[in-house]
Amino acid sequence: MGEFRFMQGNEAMTEGAIAAGARFYAGYPITPSSEVAETSSIRLPQVGGLYVQMEDEIGSMAALIGASAAGKKAYTATSGPGLSLMAENLGVAVMGEIPCVLIDVQRSGPSTGLATKPAQGDVLQARWGTHGDHSIIVLSPSSVQDCFDLMVTAFNYSEKYRTPVIFLSDEIIGHLREQVILKSPEELDIFERPEPTGDPKDYRPYDHSNGLAPLSHFGSPYIFKVNGSMHDEWGRPCARPDNADRIIRHLSEKIEAHAEEIAITRRYNMDDAEIVLICYGGAARSALSAMKKAREEGIKAGVLQIVTLWPVPDQEIREAIAQAKTVIVPELNLGQYIGEVEKRNEKNIPVIGVNRIDGQPIVPAQILAEVEEAAK
Amino acid sequence: MIKDYLLEEKLPLFWCAGCGNGIVLQAILRNIDKRGFTRENTVITTGIGCWGKADDYVTTNSFHGTHGRALPFSTGIKLANPSLNVFTLMGDGDGITIGGNHLIHAARRNVDLVAIMVNNLNYGMTGGQYSGTTPKHAITKTSPYGHVENGFDVCKVVQAAGAPFVARGTVYDVVQLDKLISKAIDHKGFSFVEVISPCPTHFGRSNKLGDAPKMMQWIKDNTISQEKAAGMTRDELQGKFVTGIFEEREQEDYSTAYQKVIDSLRGGENE
Amino acid sequence: MKTQKEITISGVGGQGMILCGTLIAEAAAVHEHKKATLSSEYGVETRGTFAKSDVIVSDEEIYFPDVTEPDLVVCLHQVAYARYSGKIGDALLLFNSDEVAPDAVAQGPQKGLPITQMAKELGNPQTTNILTMGIIAGLTKVITPEGAKEAIRKFFQGKSDKVIALNEKAFDRGYEEGAKLQEDAI
Incomplete structure (x- = not known):
């Protein structure tokens, strides 16, 4: 049985992330998402996790990806101006195929815009915010219950498809308070990152010829390289045209080919x-x-x-x-x-x-x- | 064996003849080997630029991210798993120019990692434009009439930002460099080593400093020990590279401090 | 028959409208097992500019969480009063007469109560928001005093018994005034 609570959307996102197994948050506070940071700073150490406030959203996104590569489910929360800064390293998560969840509580833009007012102006930026061809998963909640339930889905998709997932909320839902049932662990399906098997010497984190390769974590016997530059199956730099073609198609197809499976309506x-x-x-x-x-x-x-x-x-x-x-x-x-x-x-x-x-x-x-x- | 940490199939190194990067990489790997760090429990993060290619040649875990962001990537890695040995390799572009904000905050935050900034006084990889350490009057591809800005004294910046270990060496004095890196590894907390290194292809050529050996000589001639520098005026120190350990003090690192918070909330219970 | 009650609590930032609205909506959801939402509007400044919170309590699913057909609008500041006076049809506009100078000729039903003065008489002007909560409860009956007090006790958990007792007293004082207003209306 879950726990019946009256809660704010932003707060329920934190609870959803923790329920999904997230134990790392790196971020930079920004209206109207700051309650995610604040509640995370309270809740994460209570469950043995870690909250770190970085110097900006560029560093936040980098720390998030680093933590995920080291084996922690990781998330951050921001709003438009921060999303623009995160766009840089969002590309590293895409290219390195590192799971993480980025919450965007949308506010009115462009630029600083109307900091406290709702908007849905980041729909296309969420899709194409970082440069280059790629695909991405974007989920949009419409209730405080969604903030909890869908956050679990966001982490599951992120781990399953080895991709950043953008949790595209807005000020209306982020600051809305209503009832929510915080489901208990046994009521939730949590997708855990599969560990590689076989001889560590043969581990190739970017060889997707037999389905998506499992992602190891730093510190495991499966040594690996993450590379934001074009890379081969091992993560080593590789500028061969056929390799670039393979990688870019893969980054798009690993998501688009599963669109029906990922679709929630x-x-x-x-x-x-x-x-x-x-x-x-x-x-x-x-x-x-x-x-x-x-x-x-x-x-x-x-x-x-x-x-x-x-x-x-x-x-x-x-x-x-x-x-x-x-x-x-x-x-x-x-x-x-x-x-x-x-x-x-x-x-x-x-x-x-x-x-x-x-x-x-x-x-x-x-x-x-x-x-x-x-x-x- | 240092060779265990070198990805031999990627050799020879792509760096120009006379570049100091190979010397620094060797010094780092020698120290990793000496301590018996394994390839599994070591992570080398790099930025972008000539020195940012260093991860191509190592057999340890590595993370090659974006320009200037190696430190925040390392921060996430180390905080997520404090048992890892994390080395952050940056150039002067990464370290103090585009990534300057990350550098000062990393120094303040005091995450237990080793940061090694190779300073070759310009952007080598992109053809020799000026960086945040290019000295005044120097000629680069984007300061063709002489640089009108001043370069950073990076160690002073990092020291002022609160790093508990700050040192500078050069690729000319490898014995000293080995020692500085060794001390940086042993020091718990954020340990910063700046290494002065020649870029004969761009900085050297643009400023008529001669070929690779002459540029090495130029570094040697302009290097002054910290002890000797203590008695010199600001004007006398203009254009000199002061070497030594500028800061070495105990300070609780981030993970230790945060673990105390966790323990206080959970009564020592952990996941 | 409208099964939904819509209440706006308005003023300027820092007057505690969000807490007041949250506790009403929370009490309705948790203790009365109703559907309830709390949405708010505020400016970039923490203090001093127009802010409001909208409480909706219903037997059915609430979709749009902002008040569109108010049953009651509470104005705790002149800025808020100016926004709503004459613009809310037949809904009651309740204002804090210590803060608001009402229009000479007001359209629609309006009622002033010296909420600040009442709070001061209780010994602490900071109880204004809980007092307002009591007035709204007494007037609209969207929540019971029992449910309200449980929400109050939960919010002030960890504070001294004195603080909790003071706020419960503030609620009761407000509830009494609200109930009187309702009787007057009938």
Whole structure:
């Protein structure tokens, strides 16, 4: 049995990370994510873990990756300005295939923007924030319960696919307080990093010819090299064109080929829905409220909530478009995820964005007005 | 055997003839060997640049990250597993220029690791542009009319930032260098060694310091022991490399201090 | 029939609105087994600019966590009063008359209580937020005094018995005033 608590989203993320087995946090406090740092500094030493506050987000991301390479599940939390700094070493985690979880509690940007106000402006930066071709997993919570449960999923995906995972929250969910059940360890499925087997001399951490190679940790008999530069199966530098081609394709395909497995979506009143709201994160709650009111008015509205933003849940979005007369995409940005919907709109139905960028949440009435208009 | 730590199939070293990097790498591996550190319990982290390629040649665990970030990578590695022997190799670009902020905070944070900064007074790998240690008036690819800025005295910076062990040597005096690295390893806490090393290909050529042997001579001629430097004026010390141990004191390292926090909360119980 | 109660507690940063709202929502969720949310809005300054917390208590799932159809708006500062006065329809606007000078002709129902003075009379002006919590509970009945006090005791856990007793007393004092207001309304 879990523990019933009334808790803030940011705080539940810390609990989720610890439940997932995370024992290392390196970060730099920033609004509206600082409660993750604060609660981590309290909770981690209680469970034998370690919190370290670095000099900036560049160093934070580096320490995180170092700790993970040394065998600890590790996480950090930031917001837009910090994400921009973390983008550099996020690339090292991608290239070195080092698991870690980066929480971004989105606030209004660009630059310092509106530090305390919600936004969902980092959706594309989460996907492409670090340079070069790669793929990445991005999860978006919409409740305090998600902050706990999905955080466990984030660590599981990170370890399973040897990739950084971005936990893309927003100020609405990060600072929301509501009930949450902190599940007990026996109720959780935790994916542990598989240890290499066989002769340590033959250990090749980047030989993925037989599925993803297990990642060892520094200090084990399996010595290894992490290399942010292009490398061969051993992690040694290698500039051969065929090797570069192999590595870059692998970094993308190891995630994209498992997109359906990684995809998490939620369907609300979708069975007969003609007007479909495709949404995520804090804005999903506005959409759900609008959907409920629309149903009270007799409008066949439904919600497809995208929890795994990247890789894109292709099938689920295509199915929603197939059944819909109109798709509405509410986002706290000028339309970042709507592009993914439009890409799949072969039926050429109306795809309408409801966008808000003034630092205020989208109120359900804004979405309802579009739903009512579409239902005419 | 030092050879046990060298990845022979990667030899010969790619560094230019007359470069000091090979001398420093040898001194480090000699000391690792002398202590019997295993390849399994040793991690060498590097930055980017000529010296940042050092990890290519070692058989220990290694981490080749991003420019200037070797210290924060090492911080995470060491804090996650304090039983590892962590060596952080940086150039002057990594160490004090792009990574200067990490360096001063690492000195203050006092994580138990050895940081070795090879200072060749310019960016060698990218063709000889100026760095944070390039002296005033020096000619580089980006200071073609003479450098208008002053270079850092890196040891003073690290000392001021609170590191418990700070030393400087040169690749000319290998006996001294061996000793400094040895002491740095034995010292618990953040131990910093700066090594003055020639870049005959770029810095030497741009400043007409002659070929590799002449540049080695130039380093020798401009090196002054700490004892001798004590009696000299600031002007007299201009352009000189002062060598020796500038700081050597006991100070509780990060992991020890943090473990006390954990123990106080858990009554000694650990996972 | 609306099964959802929506309450806004507004003022300027530093007046303890988030604690007040959190304890109400927590008591509703943990002790009354209702659905409850607390969302807040604040500025970059820790003190002095407009801030509010929105409490929603419901028998059903709460989706949008901000107050859109308020049942009660509490204003603890002039800045907050200026934002809400005349703009919340039939909902009751309750203000701290020690901090707020109300409009000469106010639209919609409004009521002032000398909350600061009441807190001072209890012996500590810092009890304003718990006193406000009591007023809201007495007025709206979204939580019971028992549940509220459990939440208060949990929050002040580790503090002296004196502090806990003072805050419980502040709640009771507020609850009494709130209940009176409700009777007046009927």
